[in-house]
Amino acid sequence: MAFKTLTKAVVVAGLAVSATAAFAADDAPKVITGASASMLANTCAGCHGTDGSSQGPASPTIAGLSSDYFVETMQGFANDEIPSTIMGRIAKGYTEDELKAMAGYFKAKTFVKAHQDFDKDLADNGAKLHDKYCEKCHAEGGQSAEDDAGVLAGQWTPYLNWQLANFKSGDREAPKKMQKQMEKMLEKEGSDGVMALLNFYASQQK
Ligand code: HEC
Ligand code: HEC
Numbered sequence: 001m002a003f004k005t006l007t008k009a010v011v012v013a014g015l016a017v018s019a020t021a022a023f024a025a026d027d028a029p030k031v032i033t034g035a036s037a038s039m040l041a042n043t044c045a046g047c048h049g050t051d052g053s054s055q056g057p058a059s060p061t062i063a064g065l066s067s068d069y070f071v072e073t074m075q076g077f078a079n080d081e082i083p084s085t086i087m088g089r090i091a092k093g094y095t096e097d098e099l100k101a102m103a104g105y106f107k108a109k110t111f112v113k114a115h116q117d118f119d120k121d122l123a124d125n126g127a128k129l130h131d132k133y134c135e136k137c138h139a140e141g142g143q144s145a146e147d148d149a150g151v152l153a154g155q156w157t158p159y160l161n162w163q164l165a166n167f168k169s170g171d172r173e174a175p176k177k178m179q180k181q182m183e184k185m186l187e188k189e190g191s192d193g194v195m196a197l198l199n200f201y202a203s204q205q206k
Contacts (some may be wrong), residue, residue: 058158064107068132154202
């Protein structure tokens with residue numbers, strides 16, 4: 001509840017300034033409510049970090065995501081199609097135009113990879129598993145956002161691990177081909193395979 005109220009308050013504040021020249025030097029897309037994308041995005045900074053790169057494992061980094069992935073994920077949270085602890089409530093508070101405006105804002109920011117501990121042997125094994133089962137849709141070792149499939153390299157691994165569990169249980173629907181590759185991987189490698197993949201994503205820090 002508190003988040004929704006906070007969001008609304010900021011949007012209203014945005015309205016108040018919109019009549020002035022507040023947007024002058026800001027070429028971010030403007031939305032119907034009059035709140036600029038950066039004003040909308042400011043409400044996310046407390047958890048996702050300034051400019052969308054999260055400083056801790058509790059929230060994923062959202063900088064650099066493709067617009068399609070960003071908007072679809074926010075809508076998925078809002079419809080409860082993608083499990084969430086917090087985002088379901090937050091995502092419901094925005095129109096599609098506002099989501100698109102925020103998507104454009106965060107896409108332009110650099111995804112700063114998380115610094116997290118990893119095991120080098122596991123990461124090496126994970127790199128091989130990634131190439132075999134995941135690279136096709138998560139290009140450049142999971143760094144590329146261009147597949148509209150999120151960013152895996154340098155993402156906080158508790159979030160990745162949780163979403164992988166949601167895909168596995170069916171609480172989040174995976175694309176059919178991803179489901180197939182995950183099943184193949186799990187059949188051969190078991191949960192050690194998931195550990196190896198997570199260590200590989202954590203090992204990418206630059
Ligand atoms: C109170 C903390 C908090 C705030 C505020 C918050 N988020 Fe989140 N966000 C999270 C958490 C935690 C997750 C992981 C999903 C969950 O548990 O809700 C997440 C997940 C996401 C994801 C999914 C990332 C991915 O790779 O799949 C997106 C996109 C996102 N948030 C966007 C936003 C935007 C945009 C705002 C501001 C309008 C925002 N969040 C505000 C905590 C927050
Ligand atoms: C056929 C393409 C494809 C393959 C293969 C694939 N994925 Fe995905 N993946 C996607 C798409 C597309 C999404 C975006 C979510 C959606 O569309 O539901 C995604 C989302 C994800 C997410 C959620 C990211 C986030 O920020 O929430 C994780 C984690 C993930 N994939 C891991 C993997 C792993 C690990 C493998 C290999 C074992 C893999 N994927 C193989 C297409 C694929």
